Amino acid sequence: MEYLQYRQTGEIGYITIDNMQEFNTLTLDLLEELDELLKRIAAAREVKTVVIEGSDKVFCAGHSLREIEEKTENEVLKLFQTCYRVMRTMREMPQLVISKVKKAAVAAGCQLVAASDMAVASEEAKFATPGINSGLFCSTPAVFLSRNIGRKKAVEMLFTGNFITAQEALQHGLVNKVVPAELLDEETEKLAKEVTKQSLNIIELGKRQFYQQIHMEDFQALNYATEVIALNSKHPDAQEGIRAFFEKRKPVWNATKTTVN
Template sequence: MEFLAFRQTEDIAYITLDNPLEFNTLSMTLLEELDMLLKEIAAKREVKVVVIEGSEKVFCAGHSLREIEAKTETEVLQLFQTCQVVMRTMREIPQLVISKVRKAAVAAGCQLVAASDMAIASDEAKFATPGINSGLFCSTPAVFLSRNIGRKKAVELLFTGNFMSAEEALQHGLVNKVVPVELLDVETERLAKDITKQSLNIIELGKRQFYQQINMEDFQALNYATEVISLNTKHPDAQEGIRAFLEKRKPVWNDTKKPVL
């Protein structure tokens, strides 16, 4: 891989955006590599959490304006469509995706954080959607940003281009946790391990259920959730988990088996 680095620690996969000379911009090449790697991780089912991280200096500066300027309108559309595919892949893989933000996450880099299932930031991290400053409104980052934080704050970020601190990002719901920069690695692993103790099958089932119901009307969502949880009770991992609870022992998951839903 040209612009990504990969390592695996037990049940956790770490994907590092590795193009520091261009501030980890989401070039076509990087996006294609990221999509291919995420799909490979999903197919292997060896890990339960995927952590996406940047470099020491920047998480991700978004799309490359230099690349956009050099492309035709058709080629630019292909670039943004490829980014859309990556966002969908992140949503559809069975693993939970955590963005680990040490420094700045800008424009589509902020979108990457917002599209992740969870996010953890250092106290030196900052977030912005400053496309409007260059005459290119952050239309695609606006989608996930506005689904993470309140409308008023989203509008402020999108139309001023100003940075939001890590503490503000926590306050407004863009990240789950803010920690001192020197503890970011340890705290990210701690958060990931809180998830890896669960069954991958049930993580996959729950992730799908959560995103399916989130935009439904209340009782439509409850009806759907009722069907899901009823089927869930007969999944082998649910039966093992219930037995383990009653027998006061740790469950032994069968993570090679795909969910019934």
């Protein structure tokens, strides 16, 4: 890989954005590489969580304005459609995705954090959607940002372009926790390991159910969830988990993909 590094530690996969010559911008080539890697991780089912991290200097500076300026309208559309595919792959893969943010997450970099299932930030991290300052409103980052934080704060970020601190990001729901920079690796791994204790089959089922129901009307969502949990109850991992509970032991999860009809 040219723009990414990947390593596995136990049941955690780590993707490092490594495009520092361009401040970790999400170029077309990087996005295509990221989508391919995420799909390989999803298919292999060797890990249960995926951590996306940047460098000590920047998490991600968003899309490359130079690339956008140089491309035709159709080429720019392809760039953003590729970013769409990455977001879709993150959402549909069985593993939970955690963004680990040490420094700045800007524009589509902020979108990457917002689209992740969870996020951990250092006290030095900061977040912004400053496209409007360049005459290019952050339309695509607005989608996930506005689904993470309240409307008023989202509008403030999108229309002023100003940075918010890690503590503000925590207060408004963009990240799960904020820790000292020297503890970022440890605390992110700790959160990831809380997930890896679970069955990947049930993580996959739960992730799909969570995002399907979240924008439904209350009782439409409850009706859907009722059907899901009834099927879930007969999944081999659910049956193993229930037996383990009564037998006061740790469950032994099925390593292969299994479903119930």
